[in-house]
Amino acid sequence: MIETPYLLFLGDAPDQLAAKVAQGIKDWRPEYALGQFRMEGCKADMGLPDMDLKAAKAAGAKTLVIGVANRGGVISPAWKKVLVAALEEGFDLASGLHNLLRDEADLAAVAEACGRQLHDVRVPSVDYPIATGVKRTGKRCLAVGTDCSVGKMYTALAMDKEMKARGEKSSFRATGQTGILITGDGVPLDAVVADFMAGSIEYLTPDNDEDHWDMIEGQGSLFHVSYSGVTMALIHGGQPDALILCHEPTRDHMRGLPDYDVPTLQALRDTALPLARWANPACEVVGISVNTQHLSEEDARTYIAKVEAEMGLPTVDPFRDGAGRLVDALVGKHNALAAQ
């Protein structure tokens, strides 16, 4: 659990895109984003107050989050002076980068001396159990995709935000580095040892109130041969009550796999739902989320309407439309079940 609120470290980001972790925190957890720390030459700007370490500390910030990725995703030597000073100032550090804070001898030594925490969210910090498959109380919704990187995290975050806006009980459950940094907690599923994958998701989504929904961030795709095992563990470990199908309609092939076509939404539904029902017979597909960022507004409207007609399910691009109709479907399903 990473202590909040955060000072977002943008470093020497060459452009706005390099600071997408900081952007995610600012978009989805603005209450955590107290300020930004920019080094000379930084080209990213979250529109937050620029703060030095002392000012951020005085304002109550607890953790300096590395919100920027440089080429190669490693800790840049240029950042070291700031990171060391932050530890000395009393901040914890959090990072999702490939090379670990704890493996940097200077950071490890200073953190130890100052009694501060180094959070490397790329590696698990918990000994997860083997999954038991025992039915848990509360409700769970899982985003599954026709491919990787089609908007599963965005969809789950948007649904969580909409649920909270309505006063419904909801928790976004992060399963990847960015999601963990955004929310301060979660399971870095791609780094969990095979035998414990499903168990880590059971651990992440424990018993809860009957009207509470976990919005579980999906990973990979059942149709992405590099990562399908990870997706499978989410489906059985998450024992979802509801699936949201996620799709990006302009791909020529699966991400990183030029020999593999992207499956249809029908194929995704027909594959994922029977597998999910093995762990939770009540599971249903309740809606579809389409990432239309590469389509014009008109083409997006046409495409979404066509999918909705073909699949007979509420279909939205949560970025353009919000997640209201997906949440309607989810809550409608819950009420229908509760009325039985």
Place this chain on the structure above:
Amino acid sequence: MIETPYLLFLGDAPDQLAAKVAQGIKDWRPEYALGQFRMEGCKADMGLPDMDLKAAKAAGAKTLVIGVANRGGVISPAWKKVLVAALEEGFDLASGLHNLLRDEADLAAVAEACGRQLHDVRVPSVDYPIATGVKRTGKRCLAVGTDCSVGKMYTALAMDKEMKARGEKSSFRATGQTGILITGDGVPLDAVVADFMAGSIEYLTPDNDEDHWDMIEGQGSLFHVSYSGVTMALIHGGQPDALILCHEPTRDHMRGLPDYDVPTLQALRDTALPLARWANPACEVVGISVNTQHLSEEDARTYIAKVEAEMGLPTVDPFRDGAGRLVDALVGKHNALAAQ
């Protein structure tokens, strides 16, 4: 890669079952099993020549394999004197136990001083790649089960043995600790990090001659919610040409999961085959292996005949019947494809 041949260490095994790793090596790779080392009070006997370390060394043994598991699966203090002496005598050590040889300070120090290897097959020794999904040359057969521990390793080993007896090209590909110790090589899949599971299986079953078959040891089950992700990675990483369905007909529920029924062989076929065809459209289910150890000879005959009639596929218990009919089906399929 563990150097062969072996001296099998049976230690102070309380009974024959405790030495099942040694039994597996003796049954499936008798050419590796040069002799056995038994301590006082050992109740297991592989029927191999009893050898002390010097005699085994003189006979050409390279590795002392811990072929016994005590309660808890840990390295017993009572064994230490022998293990240290073996290193000093010039043996490597190999173990599939939970606590690692390398974590025992005395063994690590002596191995270092003597220039010997400690093989802990429970943990990966390779940095596996991310799977690419690129179609590989050669043929692959994967055993998939309705449940865990239904005879998948036995089936693959029996098919490999039959193939070799016929002069066909075949390699058993181990994916678990016992299989790795039996053959001296393989991937401990349950200990591989999630992102690299499918890649580890691609690594294990590389390009090969067009008429060479990899007999891949299965793990878990698509219907076992604790481990289904591991099975999924085998199906997509292995890109099998042939599946063998494995089943144990007397279970009340899935192993370790009292709330879950065992699926039917039809459900296994209908779930596994479409998933396998995503990575290899030519994949077919070619036969069924039933573990009838808990049935009488007559009940086993009746059950196997019933399954064969219902499923329309060659069905055997390889322990009772050998794997000849499964291999007939496999080679028949290959010849039919080659003739096209």
